[in-house]
Amino acid sequence: MRLLVIDTATQALSVALLDDGKPVGRFHDIVGRGHAEALLPVIAALPGGGRADAIAVDSGPGSFTGVRIGIAAARALALAWRIPVHGYSALALVAAKAARQHEDGPLVVTITGGHGELFWQSFAPDGLTPLTQPASMPIAALAEHTGASIFYGPGADALVTAKGMGTAVALYPDAADYPLIASLPPLPPTPVYGRDADARPMAGSVAP
Numbered sequence: 001m002r003l004l005v006i007d008t009a010t011q012a013l014s015v016a017l018l019d020d021g022k023p024v025g026r027f028h029d030i031v032g033r034g035h036a037e038a039l040l041p042v043i044a045a046l047p048g049g050g051r052a053d054a055i056a057v058d059s060g061p062g063s064f065t066g067v068r069i070g071i072a073a074a075r076a077l078a079l080a081w082r083i084p085v086h087g088y089s090a091l092a093l094v095a096a097k098a099a100r101q102h103e104d105g106p107l108v109v110t111i112t113g114g115h116g117e118l119f120w121q122s123f124a125p126d127g128l129t130p131l132t133q134p135a136s137m138p139i140a141a142l143a144e145h146t147g148a149s150i151f152y153g154p155g156a157d158a159l160v161t162a163k164g165m166g167t168a169v170a171l172y173p174d175a176a177d178y179p180l181i182a183s184l185p186p187l188p189p190t191p192v193y194g195r196d197a198d199a200r201p202m203a204g205s206v207a208p
Helices: 035-044 064-081 090-098 139-145 156-163 175-181
Strands: 002-007 012-019 022-030 054-058 085-088 107-112 117-123 135-138 150-152 167-169
Touching: 002 035, 002 064, 002 175, 012 035, 012 175, 022 175, 035 064, 054 064, 064 085, 085 090, 090 107, 090 117, 090 150, 090 175, 107 156, 117 139, 135 139, 139 156, 150 156, 156 167
Parallel strands: 002 054, 054 085, 107 150, 150 167
Antiparallel strands: 002 012, 012 022, 107 117, 117 135
16 A cells, blocks of 8 residues: 655655555655645655555644645645545654654653744653643743653754753654554544644634
8 A cells, every 4th residue: 555644744844655664755854944835846756646545644733834734735635536644643753763762761752833832742762652642831841841851853952952951852753754653543634733823813702
């Protein structure tokens, strides 16, 4: 079975075409911005135009815009190709990759959020068993909250800087690593924002 994996939840633009779990095409680059313009051409450049039997997409948490771009593309392609699509957690993918080098104790994954906050989650050393729920917390507050000394993910550098100690391992979600979490229950292909949306109804207004 061929699986197209799309990951645009962070500064990385990452796409992989997996054939029975083995990459037959891959793109991974830390682009920062411009996911919307680059994503479809990157998919089209994969073998067979990226055509697959199913699609997996990073549902977040991460960049609000990036998460929506990836999910919109995944849904559109799934509709056009008449194939199923499901989501997966950005934090879980980083944790599973980090577990290959993590030695002992809780494994803390951080992803850059907005407004000076980090998305974070703690996992068992296997990288697959969550110890906490995904959450968003101001960087300074998280630095005081966690007693870990090693942090993984795109937000690790900011957290170590705030703590004034520790080790940062800046791993980004990589679509080609998806087989590491293939055994986890799939998520709906809908955004996992990790915190409340920025836009809120005005006081006294009536929600539609």
